[in-house]
Amino acid sequence: MFGKKGNMQQPHGYKDVAKKSPKLIIFIAIAIVLLFCVGESFYSVKEQEQAILTMFGKVLRVDTAGLYFKVPFIQDVHTIDMTTHGIGIGYTIKDGQNITVDDEGVMITSDFNFVDIDFYLEYKVSDPVAAYYNSVSPEVIMKNMALACIRNTVVNYKVDDVITTAKGQIQSEVKETLQKELTEKNIGMMVVNLSVQDAEPPTEEIVQAFKSVETAKQGKDTAVNNAKKYQSEELPKAEADADKIIQDAEAYKQARIAEAEGQVARFNEMYEQYKLQPYITKKRLFYETMEDVLPGLKVIISDGNTQQMLPLDSFSATE
Template identity: 80%
Template sequence: MAAFMKKQTVFTQGENPIKKGKKVIITAIIVIFALIFVNNCYYQVKEQEQAILTMFGKVLRVDTAGLYFKIPFVQSVHKVDMTTHGIGIGYTIQNGQNITVEDEGIMITSDFNFVDIDFYLEYKVSDPVAAYYNSENPDLIMKNMALASIRNTVVNYPVDDVITTAKGQIQSEVKEKLQQELTSNNIGLTVVNLSVQDAEPPTAEIVQAFKSVETAKQGKETAVNNAKKYQSEELPKAEATADKIVQDAEAKKEARIAEAEGQVARFNEMYEQYKLQPYITKKRLFYEAMEDILPDLKVIVTDGNTQQLLPLEGFNN
């Protein structure tokens, strides 16, 4: 009986295993909650993202890269990717191949033709708060805006220009219109770049026809360039010849003017002499004139009754 009481006393004084297990569980729960609490006190923002800190739905601030503190279970953090993204408009990429999306790429031109035109759009988040709160799917909204801007631009050009010479102008106008729409609707996105990937008619026969047109245009440009080259070579020669003609004409003009002025001065001098001695002056002028005329005249001396003249040229010695 004494031995039994002794064993019962020892059992009573030892720690109860059930109570010990409960303590371990409670301690583990407290440690877990402490770790969760501590873990929720801090958050890290990477280099290519920004974080929106909110409390009860109100935005407190926007954080860039770094380590930050927040109140656990009261404040929330929403991270936004700030890197540049790209999407195809008019096509999708599957297994490394471009697959045409006809509902997006086929558009009508100003001359009522159809053209299949593809764009590649690069964009990124410009306002994290607007991108996160102002719309449920800002990427889809931006793509729809891009499609509308492309259609509103392509419809102003004939199909020939869309496929050949107007690609640069079209992508510039589309980019400007799309950026205006994004700013107006404030969905937090901005356009980085937009480029035309390809533009061609929707059928193979029309593609071949437009290739022929493009070849003809290139031939036209070659001919124009050759003509401009010929112009640049011949124009200086023509200008030099024209300058020489003008200079010769100016020289002749000056000579004629000088000669005329000399004759006028001589005539005035003769007139002054004539006023002094009219008769003598007239005689002198007559003799001078005859000196100029007689060497070129054939002189015949006759008595008036001669009917036949013999050649006397040989007797002029």
């Protein structure tokens, strides 16, 4: 086992292995490299992903779901998530709780009031190449653009409208404006949906003031409803009274017309008599007028010479 110098003698088989080990190591290394190259030559793309294949920084193609081949160490693959994501604007979610972010949610309105309004933005990648190459953080850019669009829209509304009736219109305007700007900036992102989560005054004092205003509005609505109810009850009655007045006036009108027509007929008849006997008719009219003016007057006709006076009875028919 030991030589003359006291060294352990190596077995004969060990020398053979030592002679062959460099070749074996090279073979194993080559095998590993080949396996690595084969592994690097194929890549798969999931259903909700798209892959950008590049070579020396130049885009060769965009792949959808499936298994693909690439040249290892020369061509690179960048996977882009194409699913829909959501982000809160004006608040953040931590441990299942919504935490208000005042720097984002508090905005000014057209009547110079403050309102705390929260949005939920749903988005996804529309162009994977633009999303990967045109910006470093497209989500951050998109959120800042969304904040700008929200502020520019909310400032056009009064605080009462923002909190109550204008939420749908505001979110529609913001969504349209944001999508237009995303298209112009070409950062490869698109808006799926944008909705107002909540809108309220930013402080407790203002909250109480708004509650008082809301109570006053409800009182106003109640008064208006009561007035409309009174109107609906009294209007038919007033219309009926107006119709009666109109009918009475029409009846009086017809009566006066008939009376006038009768007087005209009587006058025409008298005029016909007058044309036949002017003097007698004139005297008769005179006496009849005197009877009407002085009903107690007793008229005596005399020639001025005779001593006997004859009373003149009424020309009208006797009772």
